[in-house]
Amino acid sequence: MADITDVSYRPGLSTPIGMDVVDFAELRERGRRREIDLATPQRPDFHHLIHVAADAEPLPHAVDFATHVIEPGGWLWVRPGQVHQYAAEPGGALHRSRGVIVIWRPGFVAVDPPLGEPPVLPTGPTADLVDQARRHLLAEYDELGTLTLEAHNKVLRALLAVLLLRLAHAGPEPSTAAPPDGPFERFRAAVERDFTRTHRVADYAAALGYSTRTLTRAALAASGTTAKAHLDARIVLEAKRLLVHTDATSADVARLLGFRNPGDFNKFFRKHDGRTPLAFRAEARGTARP
Known part of the structure; x- marks a missing residue:
């Protein structure tokens, strides 16, 4: 039995206010530096959007007593307050697979489409559009010095919103979100x-x-x-x-x-x-x- 680790939002240095992008290798390194055992249950106060690279191994991920497998090219959104666990044992899936995790504080983007478990695996033309949104977001994230910080954050908010909406409509039947103030x-x-x-x-x-x-x-x-x-x-x-x-x-x-x-x-x-x-x-x- 392992106690739940409450994890607060602590972005890396020189990252935009409210959002960060971490690849799996950096996640393991941050866990080591902050003495967080990634294989134990965690309850973060921020969003996780987990993406497994198209040519990588599948990644099992447990969210509130359900284990999901994120297939190559797939995505999983873990919301603040959910208890989740990585398969992070030495030599385990988190060490063998590759991908990125977009993390952001609640309120960084206004959009909150009904995307979550089970993982989303875009197919067909939708997959290309989702991948374009992903690459555009990561490219802008890396270009920290070409805009003012305020403009940089506005661009990232907009691109993250596009990615979330694309993913919400990546299945065979697009989801319809309830009105945010309904x-x-x-x-x-x-x-x-x-x-x-x-x-x-x-x-x-x-x-x-x-x-x-x-x-x-x-x-x-x-x-x-x-x-x-x-x-x-x-x-x-x-x-x-x-x-x-x-x-x-x-x-x-x-x-x-x-x-x-x-x-x-x-x-x-x-x-x-x-x-x-x-x-x-x-x-x-x-x-x-x-």
Whole structure:
């Protein structure tokens, strides 16, 4: 069992404010210098856009209990707050593969299209357009001295937004993002902020000035699940993070997540996972008895 390492945004020297580009070799070196074991669970407070070179080996990458394989030419977006792990053991995939990681602080770009797991592998003409966007972004990133810092950052913001939008539409069916200031996005942000304080959709609706029916319709349209299902899933995810990556007791986890008593938490968790919290922990850590 390994505790979660909270990783804050620390760009390299002489990099644009709010964004950085790191290849896999530099990532390993930064981990060594900062004494961060890349094979352990990490929770960064910034975005990761991971790209595996077209002629490199696939890269397995774990994000919140799901392991994804980024194929050559593929991409994976890890958002702030997600717990992820590299296959970084000596001689492992991170050492054998090649690629780059674009990292940026929340707010560096306004666009936030629905791109994430599973990894995106552009094909056909779209692949060429995505690669052009990638090369243009990296070229501008390297040209730090040809523009003022303010102009340089504006160019990078625009090019990163283009790359994200190209990737969001790289699949067979382009995704449609919910309006950034619409009911669902406001609800999702409120849940992220307050899910340990209240577990009632009605409380979020009242705080945001919507009816519960409006939030449910917005959630169904944007994610295919109800507002209550979205809220419960967020609570379950955090419970699993705490159970697997910390030694907190079930009672401790219940308290941290805002449950009145451990019994309510046990019932809630079992309803959504099918196991008790401690049974889930034992299976996830490989310590369950046969």
